[in-house]
Amino acid sequence: MMAASLEMVAVVAMAENRVIGDGSGLIWHLPADLKRVKALTMGCPLIMGRRTWDSIGRALPGRASVVLTRDSSWAAEGALRAGNLDEALALSRDWIDATNEARDEVILFGGGEIYxxxxxxxxxxxxxxxxxxxxxxxxxxxxxxxxxxxWDRERLEEGAADGDVPAYRYERFTRKVPVTV
Ligand SMILES: NC(=O)c1ccc[n+]([C@@H]2O[C@H](COP(=O)([O-])OP(=O)(O)OC[C@H]3O[C@@H](n4cnc5c(N)ncnc54)[C@H](OP(=O)(O)O)[C@@H]3O)[C@@H](O)[C@H]2O)c1
Structure with a gap:
């Protein structure tokens, strides 16, 4: 399959004040969100920063892990290294073209610098x-x-707080004037 035009989608869990993590990991545990992220990202390349890669610690199955780092000697099993965003997009496109189950979507996976x-x-x-x-x-x-x-904003679904699990809601933001990559 040739990915002529790709859509880039940011997938994120953020607090009301837009905090996404403490720099080395997440600061909440939200099992429903982990499932949702899996469904949203399966079959896609994930573009992530080296610190996010470190916090996950492994490649996520069924997806490509394209890791941005300025360290040209960096390597990790299961990761595709990219030195800049253009290179990350080119690797993502190649992976989609070479992978039968791939979707024509590239996921911007974080963290803060990469978003x-x-x-x-x-x-x-x-x-x-x-x-x-x-x-x-x-x-x-x-x-x-x-x-x-x-951005247009759509509220999709809400979950109530439950014990240690905080309340959450899913929101979709769609760019009013689309960009192409
Ligand atoms: N809640 C969520 O949805 C979510 C999602 C993802 C991550 N997170 C959280 O976000 C935090 C990590 O975010 P962060 O901002 O600290 O780090 P990050 O964005 O994950 O990674 C930063 C690293 O990416 C590399 N980098 C950044 N810009 C680059 C560029 N233009 N070209 C090449 N390489 C580039 C550099 O790696 P080198 O230093 O190796 O050069 C930099 O140190 C963690 O707490 C993580 O848990 C949360």
């Missing part, structure tokens, strides 16, 4: 908004602000 670098190329954001406003500490990572002037 900031790639959001301008995304037409959609699939967000889980977690009903917390945590202080993520000195290394906190954030999702960039989504301006209503640029």
């Amino acid at each position: 900031a670098a790639g959001l301008a190329l995304c037409n959609r954001v699939e967000a889980t908004i977690v009903g917390l406003s945590p202080d993520g500490g000195p290394d906190a990572a954030f999702f960039p602000p989504l301006d209503d002037a640029d």
Whole structure:
């Protein structure tokens, strides 16, 4: 399959204050969201930063892990190294073309630096908004602000707080003027 045009979709879980993690991991446990992320990303290349790769610690099955790092000697089993966003997109395209079960979608998978670098190329954001406003500490990572002037926003589904699991809702943001990658 030739991926002529690709759609880039950011998939993120962020708190009400846009915190996404403390720099080395997530700061909530939301089992429903892990399932949703799997469904949204299966069959797609995931473009992620090296710190996010480190926090996951392995390649996720059924997806390509395209890892951005400025370290040209970096390598890890199951990861495709990219030195910049263009290279990450080229590797993603190659993987989609070479993979039967692939979908024509590239996932911007985080963390904070990678969302900031790639959001301008995304037409959609699939967000889980977690009903917390945590202080993520000195290394906190954030999702960039989504301006209503640029994005249409749809509320999809909500989940109530349950014990240690915070309340959450799924929101889809669609860019008003689509970009092509
Ligand atoms: N809640 C969510 O949905 C979600 C999703 C993903 C991650 N996270 C969280 O986000 C945090 C990590 O985010 P972060 O911002 O600290 O790190 P990150 O974005 O995951 O990775 C940053 C690293 O990516 C590389 N990099 C960044 N920009 C680059 C570019 N333009 N070209 C080449 N390489 C580039 C650099 O690697 P080198 O230093 O190796 O050069 C940089 O140190 C963790 O807490 C993680 O759990 C949360």
